[in-house]
Amino acid sequence: MTALGADLRRGPFRAGERVQLTDPKGRLHTIVLAPGKQFHTHRGHLLHDDLIGRPDGSTVTNTTGVEYxxxxxxxxDYVMSMPRGAAVVYPKDAGxxxxxxxxxxGAVVVEAGVGSGALAMSLLRAVGEExxxxxxxxxEDFADIAMANVRLFFGTDHPAWTVTVGDLVERLPGTVEDGTVDRVVLDMLAPWECLDVVHAALAPGGLLICYVATTTQLSRVGEAMRAHGxxxxxSAWESLVRGWHLEGLAVRPEHRMHGHTGFLITTRRLADGVTPPLRKRRPAKGAYGSSGEGEADDDGAPDDDPVSTGETAEEEWTAEDLGERVPSAKxxxxxxxxxxxxxxxxSL
Structure with a gap:
């Protein structure tokens, strides 16, 4: 049996497929093949019909002799060029x-939020149809965009995927049984608000990974994980990707790079009734504030820090507060x- 979407990655180009054209200067152009249509630039045009039926990795010449x-x-490539409502998780972070x-x-994975569907594509490829x-x-509008993007990528609705419109804290308990989820991925403003329902859904040993944009979010979710018990x-980190220029002896780093996009932080669910071992390394003085209040006790956690004691702050965070560029409703x-x-x- 052929895996879902494999037919769309093999064989000659077909009408309805996305094709990436690279010009002599290395510039990329993504088109959707359609019989009778043309691809135009200021340096001439080429016919879609000249590509339909050709093998992958072919070249085509436009009306002024430019070869693509x-x-x-x-x-x-698809993730970076697809239509988007919300910002996407970059491929370097998805990997x-x-x-x-x-x-x-075969894993059972929970994801929130879905955004434009970029991460969902990688997750669906990893878990497979089983x-x-x-x-x-x-x-709902973001969910519609994500479902359409994923449908275009796989060629049909993926049988392993279910999208639920609603808040994770409210909808997760009624959607999955407790202790049946292997992995949870949270890409949201305040993941610390979801720790109780995530803990209930995860199987013992299951993993939670959060994707956050700022150090403020990273600190808060890390302390909330510790305080939960x-x-x-x-464990937290970020990845930076820098390309290299390769031309003869001119081998050097690219002037531009994919710098900070977000932080990743992971933790594992403990078995019921298990108390996590005490941290042996005490935090540095001032790690939880410069005043005398909130100094760390013998366990390494501050006495009156609201996150460590399980208290929930009243303020509601917004994307604008964190410096994110929010797309307009229009x-x-x-x-x-x-x-x-x-x-x-x-069409196949």
Missing amino acids: LALRPLLP QIITMADVFP GRLWSFERR GFTEP RVRRVRRAVTQTSAPP
């Missing part, structure tokens, strides 16, 4: 999530309309 290399876009969270074929991905998204000591409506109208699977 035609290839099927890879998953990272870290799949590997460091050990998302395996696994299960439960995605939660508060905004049902998780192991968290733009989201336009993207939602465009992508849902073109999400029919390509």
Whole structure:
């Protein structure tokens, strides 16, 4: 049996497929093949019909003699060029999530929020058709865009994927049975608000990984994980990717790089009734504030820090508070309309 979407990655180009064209200067152009249509630039045009039926990795010449290399876009290419409402998880971070969270074929995974569907594609590839991905998204318009993007990528609705519109804290307990989830991925403003329901859903030894944008979020979710008592000591990191220029003897780092996109933090669910071992390394003086209040006790946690004592702050965080660029409602409506109208699977 052929794996879902494999037919769309092999064979000659077909109408309805996305094709990535590379010009002599290395610039990329992504088009959707359609009989009778043309691809225009200021340096001439080429016919889609000249590509339909050609093998992957072919070249095509436009009306002014400019030669283009035609290839099927890879998953990272598709993610970076697809229509989006919310910001996407960059491929470098998606790869870290799949590997460091050990998302395996057949796994049961919970994801919140779904955004534009970029991470869901990587998760679905990892769990396969025998696994299960439960995605939660508060905004219906973002959920529609994500489902259309994923449908376009796989060529049909993925059988392992279920998208639920609503808040994770409210909807997760009624969606999955306690102790049945292998991995949880949280990409949201305040993941510390979800720790109780995530702990209940995870099987013992299950892993939680959070993707956050700022050090403030990272600190708060890390302290909340420690204070919860049902998780192991968290581990946090970020990845930076720098390309290299390769031309003869001119081998050097690129002037531009993919710098900070977000932090990743992981922890594992402890078995019921297990108390995590005490931290042997005490925090440095001032780690929880410069005043005398909130100094760490013998366990290494501050006495009156609201996160460590399980208290919940009253303020509600917004994307604007964290410096994120929020798409306008008009733009989201336009993207939602465009992508849902073109999400029919390509003809085979």
